[in-house]
Amino acid sequence: MFRPIGLSLCSLFAMTTATAAEPTRAVKPAATTTPQTRAQMLVKRMRDPNGPAMIVAHRGCHVEAPENSIAAFKRCIYTGIDMVETDVQPTKDGILVLMHDATVDRTTNGTGRVSDMTLAELKKLRLRMNKGGADAPLTDETIPTFEEAMEVMRGKILVDLDAKGSDLERVWRESLPLLERMGVLDQMTVKMTAGRDDHLMDKVPLLKRVTYLQRVVSFGPPLTQVVQSHRQYDPAAYTVVFLNLPFFEEGAAAVKASGARAWAEPFWGATAGGYSDELAMLDPDANWGRLLDAGATVFLTDRPESLAVYLAGKGRRPFN
Secondary structure, eight states: OOOOOOOOHHHHHHHHHHHHHSOOOOOOOOOOOOOOOHHHHHHHHHTOTTSOOEEEEETSSOTTSBTTSHHHHHHHHHTTOSEEEEEEEEOTTSOEEEOSSSBSTTTBSOOSBGGGSOHHHHHTSOBBSBTOOTTSOBOSOOOOBHHHHHHHHTTTSEEEEEEOSSOHHHHHHHHHHHHHHHTOGGGEEEEEETTTTGGGTTTOGGGGTSEEEEEEETTSSOHHHHHHHHGGGOOSEEEEEBSSHHHHHHHHHHHHHTTOEEEEOTTSGGGBTTOOHHHHTTOHIIIIIHHHHTTOOEEEESOHHHHHHHHHHTTSSOOO
16 A cells, blocks of 8 residues: 655755755756768868769859859759869959859850959859850859859858969969858868979968869879879879870879879860760760779769769769
């Protein structure tokens, strides 16, 4: 039979007094961590030479959008591409905008040099579809500023900054405070060419704040030698432009052993020993597949979505 337990007034008073006498302990809030952005995850992946293959969209995903446009960048984000490469140069009134050519003729319905036009003048133009040209349809997309583009891509995708115009150092110099203010330096990459640009390594503060890529061209020393002479800069990848595959293939193992990735550029056959996106659309194994076999784990491409399907089918990159 259940019996209630009684407490005397004295014992109840003693318990209350003892409880009140105990010092108050502050309750520590639960530890919180800032969620990792997708861009931060991709930086770690880029730093892993044994990780899955990675795709860099040359001027964005522009098969169904204008190159270097907000629409092209949004499509890359939507389709899970790892990085976009984009071209940055200043306007007449000193605003950094995205445009590859010195003039707007090929990619817009206007004419003239970017450096001779103000941002307001450039914003009146409309971008042409894909790579542009006189016969390419006009779109409603306008020339984006660098800041507008980075706002869209903030935390979502890696961005390779390719400086353009007559004063490259100005682009790098003026990009740093912009990217710093926006808090997006951790998702940026910048590349310099071995030999040609070595004198700039201590003159461009931006290089110390982003993920560095070492560009190599096959006109110079062997790739293995460049890896030895430039590993002090701790590049995440060696972006290799080569006329013949053996130059790339013979150095890819040294690149991987150094902790970096070997980056090929089949967006144009002349930059990848004749292996190209165009030919890969007809025979992917003989082009993208051959570059994979040669040691490439990063691809700068004009066909990022098709390459993503191919790499997923080969089990070399998750399709996301």
